Amino acid sequence: MDTELETIERTTGDEPTHSIIWLHGLGADGHDFAPIVPELSHPDLPAIRYVFPHAPVRPVTLNQGMPMRAWYDAYGVNRDTREDIDGIRATRRSINALITREAERGIPRENIVLAGFSQGCAMALYTGLRLDRRLAGLIALSGYLPLRNTTAAERHPANADTPVFMAHGTQDPVIPISFAETSRDLLLSQNQPVQWHTYPMPHGLHPQEIDDIRAFLLSVFNPNRSDESGTK
Numbered sequence: 366m367d368t369e370l371e372t373i374e375r376t377t378g379d380e381p382t383h384s385i386i387w388l389h390g391l392g393a394d395g396h397d398f399a400p401i402v403p404e405l406s407h408p409d410l411p412a413i414r415y416v417f418p419h420a421p422v423r424p425v426t427l428n429q430g431m432p433m434r435a436w437y438d439a440y441g442v443n444r445d446t447r448e449d450i451d452g453i454r455a456t457r458r459s460i461n462a463l464i465t466r467e468a469e470r471g472i473p474r475e476n477i478v479l480a481g482f483s484q485g486c487a488m489a490l491y492t493g494l495r496l497d498r499r500l501a502g503l504i505a506l507s508g509y510l511p512l513r514n515t516t517a518a519e520r521h522p523a524n525a526d527t528p529v530f531m532a533h534g535t536q537d538p539v540i541p542i543s544f545a546e547t548s549r550d551l552l553l554s555q556n557q558p559v560q561w562h563t564y565p566m567p568h569g570l571h572p573q574e575i576d577d578i579r580a581f582l583l584s585v586f587n588p589n590r591s592d593e594s595g596t597k
Contacts, residue, residue, distance in 0.1 A: 370418040370459050371395075375402045378412025383476040383501070383586055384467045386416045386460070388485025390507075392433045395419045398482065401570075405579050411586055414472065418463060420456075420485075436488045437511075442539075448511055457492045464496070478585065480504035483540060483568065487511045490548070493527065494520045494557075502585035503529045504578060507540060507568055510548035517555060529559045530581040532574050534566035 373395045389397040395417035402415050420434040427439040437452030460479070468474055478501050481489030486508025493503040494516060503524075510516060529552060533545040542563065552559050560581065564571035 370420075370463060372416050372418045372463070373399060374417070375399055375415040376412065377402065377406060377410070377415075381412045381414035381472065383411045383478075384414045384416060384472045385478045385480055385504075385582075386418070386463055386467070387504075388418065388436065388460070388479075388481035388488050389420065389434070390483030390485055391425065391435050391439065392428075394434050401575065404575050405582065407579055407583060409583060409587060410579075411476075413586075414467070414470075416463060416467070418460075423452075436484050439484070450512065453488070453491060453511055456488055457495065460488060460492045461496065464500075474498040474500060476501055476586070478502045478504060478582065480506070481508065482506040482570075483508050490529070494524055497521050497523050499523045500527055502527060502581065504581065505529060505531045505545075505548075506570070506574075507533055507537060507545075509540060509544040510551060513548060513551055516551060520555065525556070526558060528581070528585055529557055530562070530578065531559055532562040532564065532577070534568060534571070535563050536566060537568045539568040 420436045424430040436456045438449040479489045479493045486505045490510045533542045
């Protein structure tokens with residue numbers, strides 16, 4: 366059964382015209398990235414509604430079956446470990462429902478960015494690439510593309526040229542950077558526009574990364590800006 370996701374929200378203006386749906390990592394919740402909102406502010410960004418959903422609580426095999434917030438079950442850290450196909454697909458439907466809700470609240474889908482960190486990154490990529498209406502962009506932080514062997518067949522033309530911001534720490538002990546590199550290379554082989562960034566950090570966020578995300582948002586939310594005006 367699909368889950369209607371609980372969310373918390375932050376807005377940068379009274380009448381938002383754009384939205385960012387931001388998915389947290391395994392074991393965290395929607396509050397995890399809420400503090401980033403003021404750090405991403407810029408006078409040239411439009412009024413944005415940030416939507417931070419909470420993943421459902423479920424047993425996670427990788428963590429000895431301990432219940433925690435997770436977008437899908439995780440079985441291991443090997444890149445070829447079996448994946449929770451049913452859980453990933455169910456969560457995709459729940460995220461699609463959030464995108465539809467934003468559209469119903471007056472935010473065109475082409476004004477929505479889908480972002481995620483770690484397991485949330487996996488779901489942002491999986492969902493965004495299959496969506497049948499174009500998004501403004503995808504932000505994929507410290508994660509990977511799940512069910513990658515189905516991407517070519519299931520990727521929707523509507524988001525075939527949607528910009529993807531991918532970032533990873535060179536010292537990440539949780540999700541090795543090689544996982545992200547494999548995902549990056551697969552997307553590039555399918556002509557997906559990918560901005561690739563690495564930072565000297567473990568599994569987390571780097572100050573330069575925040576600056577780079579802000580620049581990405583400026584580019585996808587203000588596509589007619591000159592390169593000079595979009596620099597930080």
